[in-house]
Amino acid sequence: MGGPGTSGMREVPRIRREATDPVPSAESGRRAAWDRLAREIHACRRCPLGSRRTHAVVYRGTLSPRVVFVGEAPGAAEDRAGIPFVGRSGRRLDAAIARIGLAPSDWGVLNLLKCRPPSNRFDRAAAHTCRPFLDRQLALLRPNGLVTLGASALRALDPRAPPVLEAAGVPRTVGPRWLFPLIHPAAALRSRRLTERWEHDVDALGRWLIAG
Ligand code: SF4
Known part of the structure; x- marks a missing residue:
């Protein structure tokens, strides 16, 4: 059995952790993974939308949400700001979230597509290419539930759902x-x-969240 020094290799000195050193936690690892993912999205040119955007649009909200709202794609205001749902639709969404009493620590919002499609027309091929980013975001955020906003988000996350006007609200x-x-x-x-x-x-939705 080889004890210390018997292999002829020099023993590597251990680094002593001082009481004041920050302890790496699962939370800081998740934060680092999130930051890496955000950098990847900002650098991405995997589909043609990447060369047309002003900013890639990643996420708005807490990194420990109960609920994630999932929209379709950034519009002009989001493309300029690099933040999801900041235009007219965003104001309507924020008003709805306030109305049902969700706190900022409860929720976040993102889109299927991270880059704005021309004329705001949803691009299914680009959404397919972009999908791994959404899946990685949701794996890191680990929400209890998702609220889809519109037909494309519903179809992407639940392909077996009926049309949105039939499915909405249930x-x-x-x-x-x-x-x-x-x-x-x-x-x-x-x-x-x-x-x-x-x-x-x-x-x-507000009643569903209270009941849950
Ligand atoms: S839409 Fe998605 S896949 Fe296409 S360039 Fe932007 S981040 Fe990349």
Whole structure:
């Protein structure tokens, strides 16, 4: 049996950790993994949208959310700011979140696509290429549930769901999490009927969160 010094190799001195040194934790590892992922997204040119964007748009919210809202793609305001849901739709979403009483420590928001598609037209091929980023984000964020915003987000996260106007406002189960579909807040700005539908379904989400 080779004890210390018997192999002829020099013993590597151990580094003594002082009581004041920060202790690496699972949380700091997760934070570092998140920062690496964000840098990868900002550098990405895997699809044609990467060369047209002003900024890649990664995430807004806490890194320990109960709920993650999932939209489709950044618009012009988000592309300029590099932050998701900061335009008119974002203001409507923020108002809804305040109305159901979610605290900033409860939630976050991101999009399927990290770069703005031309004319804000959702690009399915780009979303397929971009999907691994979304999956890695959700694996790091580990929310209890997802709220999809609009038809494309619902289809991407629950391909077996019925059309969004049928599915919205009713919780579903997808894999280990619940999923609550809503129409897109931009759609809610289009007509009185859709505004009422948005408000009705947001209230249903609030009741679902209280019950859960
Ligand atoms: S949309 Fe996604 S895959 Fe395409 S360049 Fe942007 S980050 Fe990369």
